[in-house]
Amino acid sequence: MDDSKRNKVTGKGIPLPGNDIDTDRVIPARFMKCVTFDGLGEFAFYDARFEEDGSEKDHPFNDPAFKEGSILIVNKNFGCGSSREHAPQALQKYGITGVIGESFAEIFNGNCTAMGIPAVKLSKSDIEILMDEVRNNPQTSLTIDLDTRKVITDSKEYDLDLPESYRNALKEGAWDTTAVLLANKDKIQKVSTRLPYIDNFTTC
Amino acid sequence: MGKNLFDKVWDLHKVDTLPSGQDQLFIGLHLIHEVTSPQAFQMLKERNLKVLYPNRTFATVDHIIPTASQSRPLQDNLAEDMMKAIEKNTADSDIKFFNLESGDQGIVHIIGPELGLTQPGMTIACGDSHTSTHGAFGSIGFGIGTSQIRDVLATQTLTLNRPKVRKIEINGELKPGVTAKDIILRIMQDLGVKGGIGYAYEYAGSTIRALSMEERMTICNMSIEGGARVGYVSPDETTYEYLKGKRYAPKGSEWDKALDYWKSIASDEDAKYDDVYTIDGTSIEPMVTWGINPGQALGISQKMPLLDELDPDDREVAEKAYAHMAFQEGSNIKGQKIDVAFIGSCTNGRLSDLQEAAKVVKGRHVSNNVRAFVVPGSMNVARQAEALGLPQIFEEAGFEWRQAGCSMCLAMNPDKLQGREISASSSNRNFIGRQGSPIGRTLLMSPAMVAAAALAGEVSDVRELGA
Numbered sequence: 001m002d003d004s005k006r007n008k009v010t011g012k013g014i015p016l017p018g019n020d021i022d023t024d025r026v027i028p029a030r031f032m033k034c035v036t037f038d039g040l041g042e043f044a045f046y047d048a049r050f051e052e053d054g055s056e057k058d059h060p061f062n063d064p065a066f067k068e069g070s071i072l073i074v075n076k077n078f079g080c081g082s083s084r085e086h087a088p089q090a091l092q093k094y095g096i097t098g099v100i101g102e103s104f105a106e107i108f109n110g111n112c113t114a115m116g117i118p119a120v121k122l123s124k125s126d127i128e129i130l131m132d133e134v135r136n137n138p139q140t141s142l143t144i145d146l147d148t149r150k151v152i153t154d155s156k157e158y159d160l161d162l163p164e165s166y167r168n169a170l171k172e173g174a175w176d177t178t179a180v181l182l183a184n185k186d187k188i189q190k191v192s193t194r195l196p197y198i199d200n201f202t203t204c
Numbered sequence: 205m206g207k208n209l210f211d212k213v214w215d216l217h218k219v220d221t222l223p224s225g226q227d228q229l230f231i232g233l234h235l236i237h238e239v240t241s242p243q244a245f246q247m248l249k250e251r252n253l254k255v256l257y258p259n260r261t262f263a264t265v266d267h268i269i270p271t272a273s274q275s276r277p278l279q280d281n282l283a284e285d286m287m288k289a290i291e292k293n294t295a296d297s298d299i300k301f302f303n304l305e306s307g308d309q310g311i312v313h314i315i316g317p318e319l320g321l322t323q324p325g326m327t328i329a330c331g332d333s334h335t336s337t338h339g340a341f342g343s344i345g346f347g348i349g350t351s352q353i354r355d356v357l358a359t360q361t362l363t364l365n366r367p368k369v370r371k372i373e374i375n376g377e378l379k380p381g382v383t384a385k386d387i388i389l390r391i392m393q394d395l396g397v398k399g400g401i402g403y404a405y406e407y408a409g410s411t412i413r414a415l416s417m418e419e420r421m422t423i424c425n426m427s428i429e430g431g432a433r434v435g436y437v438s439p440d441e442t443t444y445e446y447l448k449g450k451r452y453a454p455k456g457s458e459w460d461k462a463l464d465y466w467k468s469i470a471s472d473e474d475a476k477y478d479d480v481y482t483i484d485g486t487s488i489e490p491m492v493t494w495g496i497n498p499g500q501a502l503g504i505s506q507k508m509p510l511l512d513e514l515d516p517d518d519r520e521v522a523e524k525a526y527a528h529m530a531f532q533e534g535s536n537i538k539g540q541k542i543d544v545a546f547i548g549s550c551t552n553g554r555l556s557d558l559q560e561a562a563k564v565v566k567g568r569h570v571s572n573n574v575r576a577f578v579v580p581g582s583m584n585v586a587r588q589a590e591a592l593g594l595p596q597i598f599e600e601a602g603f604e605w606r607q608a609g610c611s612m613c614l615a616m617n618p619d620k621l622q623g624r625e626i627s628a629s630s631s632n633r634n635f636i637g638r639q640g641s642p643i644g645r646t647l648l649m650s651p652a653m654v655a656a657a658a659l660a661g662e663v664s665d666v667r668e669l670g671a
Contacts, residue, residue, distance in 0.1 A: 020397055020497050020521050024635040028642070029614045033268065033282035035242040035289045037350075047642035076517060077398045080431065080497075081635055082614075083333035084240065085349030106367075106401060106433050107333060111349035163365055165225035174224060176351075178251065181228055181359040187219045188361055191230045192257075195216065196465040197323060197454075198232070 004173035006116055009098040010143040011070030013134035014060050021074065022081035023108065027090040029082075040086060041093030061094075065138040073131055074101035076124075079108025088112045098144045100151055100160070102127050113166045116175045118144050121161040122151060130158060146171050206472025209325075209438050210369045210404045213344050213469055217327045219361055226363040232326035232343075234261040234356045235312045236299075238268055239616065240331030242289040244353035245297070255297040257360045262321060263294045263301040266311045267616045271579050271606035274304050283617070297357075310582020310608045313337040313550040317421060318584050320450025324439035324466040329356050334550050334632065336427040339436030340420035341443055342470060344404070347428060367433050368478035370403045374411040376485035381667035383560065384419035385552060385630070385650035387411070388426040389491035389501040390483065396518075397499040400432030403479070406471065407437050411485035417446040418556040425551045426632050429498040438470040492537045492663055493634045493648040495525030500634075501648070502537050504665045510534050528636055529626075529645050538663050540647070544627035545576035545603075545658035546639075547651050549613035552630035553581025555588050557651040561630075562597045564655035564666060570602030571661030577604040579611040579619075603658070615640025628657035 031043040049059045056062045060069075072091065078101045079087060088111045091099075099112060099119040112119040122130065133153055134140055143152040144160065146167050151158040169175040181188075192198050219228040241263075248255070255261065268283040278284040294301040302308040302315055309315070313334050316322040324342035328335060331353045338345035352362055372391060405427050412420070420437045427435025437443075444463060447453045454462040489503040500522070502508065510533050514522050526533060531540070547553075547561050558578060570576045578598050580586040586608055589595060595605040612619040613631035620640025621627055627639060627646050634646040647663060656666040 018520065018524070019517055022497070022633075022635045024614075024633070024638050028637050029267075029616045030640065032239055032616060033280070033286065035285055036246060037243055047637045052642065077401070077431065080397060081333065081429075081633060083331065083335075083347035083349055083428075085243075085331075085351060086240075088349075103398065103401065105431065106365075107347055107349060107428075110365075111351065114349060114351035165222075165363075165365055168224040169226070169363075172223070177222075177363045178253070178355050178358050180222060180224075181355055181361050181363065182253075184220050184228060184361070185359075187228075188230060188256075188359060191217065191219050192360070195230070195232060196461060197326060 004116065004176065006118055006170040006175070007147050008143055008145050009071070009118055010141060011097055012068050012138060013071050013073050013140065013142050014066040014069035015073045015131040015134050016060050017075055017131065019076040020080055021078050023079055023084050023087035024081055026079065026087040027084065032084060032086050037086065037089040037093065040090040041095070044090040044094040070095050071098045071100060071142045071144065072096050073127065073134060074099060075127060076102040078104050080105040083107045085111045088115055088117060092117060100130065100144065109166070113169060113175055114177065116170065118146060118162065118170050120144055120151065122158050126158045205476045206474040208369050208406060208471040208475040208477060209342055209436060209469055210344060210406065213325055213327065214366060222363060224363070226365055228361050229327055229364050230361050231329045231356050232260065233321055233328045235316055235328065235330040236261060236263045236353065237312045237332065238265045238286040238290045240350050241353055242286065242293065243350045244357060245293040247354045248357055253358045255299065255357045258298045260360060261299045261357065263290060263299055264309055264312050264315055265290060265303065267610045267614065269609035270617050271609045271611050271619055274607050276304070307583055310584065311550045311553060311610055313425065314553060314581035314585065317341065317417070318582060320447055320453035323447065323453065323462070324443060325469040329362060333428045334425050336435045337421050337425040337550060339424040339427065339434055340417060342436055342439035342466065344434050344436060346434060367402055367404045369406055370479040370481060371406045371408055371477040372481050372483065373409040374407070374483045374485045375409040376411055378411060378485055378488065381490055381652065382488050383650040383652060384415060384422040386488050386491045388423045389493065389498065389648065390488045392426070392430055392499045393491070393501040394483065395430055395481065397429060397497050398431050400427065400430040403432050405430070405432040405435040406477070407435060412437055413440065416556060417442060418554045421554065422551055426498065429632060439466050490650065490653050490666055492653065494529065494531060494537050495522065496528055496634055496636050497521065498632065498634060498648060500525055504538055507534055507536055538665060540663045541626070542574060542628045542647065542657050542662060543625040544621060545570070545574055545654050546612045546627055546629045546631065547654050548579030548581060548611050549631035550581065551632040552651045553579060553585065555585050557630065558585070558589050558594055559592070561651040561655040562594045564652050564669060565601040565603065565659060566597050568601055568659050570658045573661050574658050576602060576658040577606055579606045580608050582608050612639050614638060628654045628663065630654050
């Protein structure tokens, strides 16, 4: 199979409860002083994970039970705030390959999709059940199945929701959009010529 | 049934519907800065791609720039590396760069409008969520991630899901002491930080019509805080008047053609919306946030919410907020002590913001326990403020006057809260750790309210100062 296709993503879960977790919390701004995304993984949730003296706080990423986890389970409006792709990049570099939540901030969801990470929605009650299931058995295997629109665990199936365009892009391996967009070069040119402002920028 | 501006602009810029079902949208203006663009240029290089329309992209530096001294090399090696990267990338790709020597450097959302780059009926993209600011001109501004910056550089287009449009109609004359920042914080309080998910916000009504362009920018700037993807105001005489004579604005016969276009894309009187929300403008009072997101906002006379009164979703975040802020539920926001006062940012670092604050502090002095500073949003704002004597007014009152940059809004530069310090801030986010200290605290308010808090050393009602 083409390795860019994301029909199914499987792994163990990490429950991260809480609404409105913003991207400043996912990756604090001071760690964005970099010209590549490499190395961001160790700073994922840095201030939520560590005290100022470097000792560990109580956080799912520090919990040995979820050390092998690669699918993040969250609540409402995850990834709100800054548009920084550094946030999903930090998660991906940490080892996250999929996110399951009640809802996502739109730029965050778009950034995830553009990086080949499915960020899918379940109902509030399903998220509760799924978080409990993973807490009770951290070894449980989760599959985000975009073909059948299900999240499948050892004991249960949940109906997932994902904008159809994102589902298509991930399934077809077309989430890296540059080539798709560039294929329309002639149409791009055509639109640019019909826009009345396109040649209006005078030079100073 | 007529059309709203959003739908008109979207349809005009639509290149195609892609196999995924998303729309491909032409981007008229692309703004870049040093934090979110270097990785995108790297991706282009790896794919052997070139910037398709280099003359549609403009660059500045803002997030990492120290505001005490901008001299090179920057003391922070990582910041200096980022400076070098944007210098090289813009030079290699022939992109206009408003660097520190240009005299035009500043926060990306401040320089676009002040140079006349931002115009009605454009699509605008920038790797920063506050790109919604540009909607004040009747353009559609999208904050984007770095992979999308790569797409815009390589193709001048983006893939996007088309949002619905909610009209937020505000009518009536604002009470004295109430500003644009109070309007947007009131919208956040009413609709919450999740309320705008899936929507573009159109701000309309007599209150909005009466605002200056700078005030409209403040409101559109924070659309993203409510979860909306973009926010905008239909262009009108105020918009055209602002743009006239700006460096990159159309001139001569071009101006007349542009005006025809700008008028044509304004929302029709009978335009259709997916939703309408109405606010009585006369009911808005000076606002302050008490919690850890911009939706946790209060009128200055209101008390912080009781946990029992909140719905379960809001309760969990409110508990976290009370634990972080060390406030008691049900207490007054007025009278809470502050340590730091910050006036600046893309939300409130424009000339009128500084004038508003200067009016409050003139002839008075900052409280002994408060560290207060003013950061103009751009070199042009700084020059205009200097011509009006604002730095002297602030300095005599005990404020520090700094150089242009993002400063303590997100603290990617030396301006940071220390430890548990609590700040009165004219910026846009009160997220935990946002102002540089993981345990620091932020109260969002208007520049005039920050000024009042700086003088009193505690959250105050600016109206009681009689400024």
